[in-house]
Amino acid sequence: MAVGVKIENVTKVFPPKVVALKNINIEIKPSEFFVILGPSGSGKTTLLRIIAGLDVPTKGRVVIGDRVVVDADKGVFVEPRDRNIGMVFQNWALYPHMTAYDNIAFPLKIKKLPKEEIDRRVKEVAEALGISDLLDRKPAHMSGGQQQRVAVARALVKQPDILLLDEPFSNLDARIRVTAREFVREIQKKLGITTILVTHDQADAFAVGDRVMVLRNGVMQQLGTPDELYGAPVNVFVANFIGDPPMNIFQLKTIHPIIDSLKIKEYIPPNNEFVYIGIRPDEAIAIKDLENAHLKGKVVILKYLGSRKYAKVKVTDDISIRVLVEDEDIKEDSEVGIYIRKLHLFGSDGKRIDTIRF
Numbered sequence: 001m002a003v004g005v006k007i008e009n010v011t012k013v014f015p016p017k018v019v020a021l022k023n024i025n026i027e028i029k030p031s032e033f034f035v036i037l038g039p040s041g042s043g044k045t046t047l048l049r050i051i052a053g054l055d056v057p058t059k060g061r062v063v064i065g066d067r068v069v070v071d072a073d074k075g076v077f078v079e080p081r082d083r084n085i086g087m088v089f090q091n092w093a094l095y096p097h098m099t100a101y102d103n104i105a106f107p108l109k110i111k112k113l114p115k116e117e118i119d120r121r122v123k124e125v126a127e128a129l130g131i132s133d134l135l136d137r138k139p140a141h142m143s144g145g146q147q148q149r150v151a152v153a154r155a156l157v158k159q160p161d162i163l164l165l166d167e168p169f170s171n172l173d174a175r176i177r178v179t180a181r182e183f184v185r186e187i188q189k190k191l192g193i194t195t196i197l198v199t200h201d202q203a204d205a206f207a208v209g210d211r212v213m214v215l216r217n218g219v220m221q222q223l224g225t226p227d228e229l230y231g232a233p234v235n236v237f238v239a240n241f242i243g244d245p246p247m248n249i250f251q252l253k254t255i256h257p258i259i260d261s262l263k264i265k266e267y268i269p270p271n272n273e274f275v276y277i278g279i280r281p282d283e284a285i286a287i288k289d290l291e292n293a294h295l296k297g298k299v300v301i302l303k304y305l306g307s308r309k310y311a312k313v314k315v316t317d318d319i320s321i322r323v324l325v326e327d328e329d330i331k332e333d334s335e336v337g338i339y340i341r342k343l344h345l346f347g348s349d350g351k352r353i354d355t356i357r358f
C-alpha cells in the first residue's frame with residue numbers, strides 16, 4: 001500500500017538567519033508524483049533532506065503514512081534509515097569500480113540481507129527498469145541515461161515507501177532528458193510509489209508531475225496541477241517562471257495606449273498605479289488582418305523556438321511581444337496584427353487580478 005506524506009508548518013532557519021523554508025504545508029497523496037519547482041536557492045533540497053531525515057526542521061512536523069517522523073516541537077525524530085525512503089541525490093554518482101549489479105545490490109548488502117534475496121531483488125528491479133542486460137557493466141561503459149536508470153534502481157531496490165529525487169535529470173543532456181523523464185514517470189506509475197521530485201526546470205516538472213508546488217525564497221507560491229499553474233498563475237513570479245517560450249509580461253501605467261487597445265480598463269481595480277499584463281506566446285497569434293487585431297506592429301525577428309515559429313513584434317517604441325506565427329506569408333519586417341486569445345492581468349503587488357479571454 002502506497003503512503004502519503006504530510007508536511008505541516010515546516011520552517012527551516014540555518015543559523016544565524018538564513019530562512020530556507022517558511023511555514024510550508026503540503027499534503028502529498030499516496031501514489032502521487034509530486035514536484036517541488038523553484039529557482040536555485042529556493043529551499044528545494046532542504047525540504048527533501050528534511051523529509052529524508054538528513055536535516056531537521058526548526059519548526060513543524062513531517063508525517064509519512066500515519067507515522068510522525070519528525071516533530072520539532074515535541075522532539076520526535078526518526079532516523080533516516082528507519083524512514084524507508086529511497087533517494088537519488090542531485091549529484092548522484094555510481095561507484096565507478098563496481099558493476100551495475102553491485103551498485104544496485106549495495107544498499108541491501110549494507111542491510112546484510114541473505115545473498116539469494118539480494119540476487120532476487122536486484123534482478124527484479126533491473127527487470128522492472130529494463131536494465132537487466134546492463135548488470136555486468138561498469139559505469140564507464142554505460143550512457144548517461146543508463147547510469148541514471150541504475151541510480152534509480154539503487155534507490156528502489158530497498159522497496160521504499162517514498163522515492164525522493166533531487167534534480168535527477170540535471171546531468172543528462174537535452175535529448176536523453178526527454179526519455180529519462182518518460183522512464184521515471186512510467187516506473188512511478190507502474191510501481192505506484194509515492195514520489196517527490198525536486199527541479200529548477202519547469203519542463204521537468206510539467207513532464208512528470210501530477211501536482212507541482214512552486215517555491216521561491218522558501219515560500220510556497222502556488223500548488224496545483226500543471227494545467228492550473230500554466231492557465232492561472234497566481235502571481236507574476238509563477239507566470240514568468242512557467243512556460244516555454246516564456247510569457248510576455250509588461251508593466252504598464254493604468255493609463256496607457258495598450259490598455260486602451262485591449263479594452264481592459266474596466267478590469268483594473270482602483271488604487272493600482274500600474275499593472276502587469278501577461279500574454280503567453282501561444283495565446284497571441286500574428287495575423288495579416290490589421291483591422292480585427294487587438295494590437296499591431298512590425299515583425300522584427302521571426303524564428304523557430306522548439307518546433308513552432310514565433311515572431312517578435314514591436315508594438316510600441318519600448319514594447320515588443322513574442323507571438324505565434326502560423327501563416328507562412330508572414331515575413332520579417334512586415335506589419336502584422338496580433339490576435340490575443342487570452343491575457344492575464346496582475347496588480348501593482350504582482351498578484352493576479354483576472355484572466356481575460358477574448
Ligand SMILES: Nc1ncnc2c1ncn2[C@@H]1O[C@H](COP(=O)(O)OP(=O)(O)O)[C@@H](O)[C@H]1O
Nearest residue numbers: 014018020038039040041042043044045046047
Ligand atoms: N547547511 C546549510 N547552512 C547554511 N545555509 C544553507 C545550508 N543549506 C542550504 N542553505 C541555504 O538555504 C537556502 C536554500 O538552499 P537549498 O535548499 O539548497 O536550495 P535549492 O535546493 O532550492 O537550490 C539557500 O539560501 C542556501 O544557501
Ligand SMILES: [Mg+2]
Nearest residue numbers: 044045046090
Ligand atoms: Mg538543490
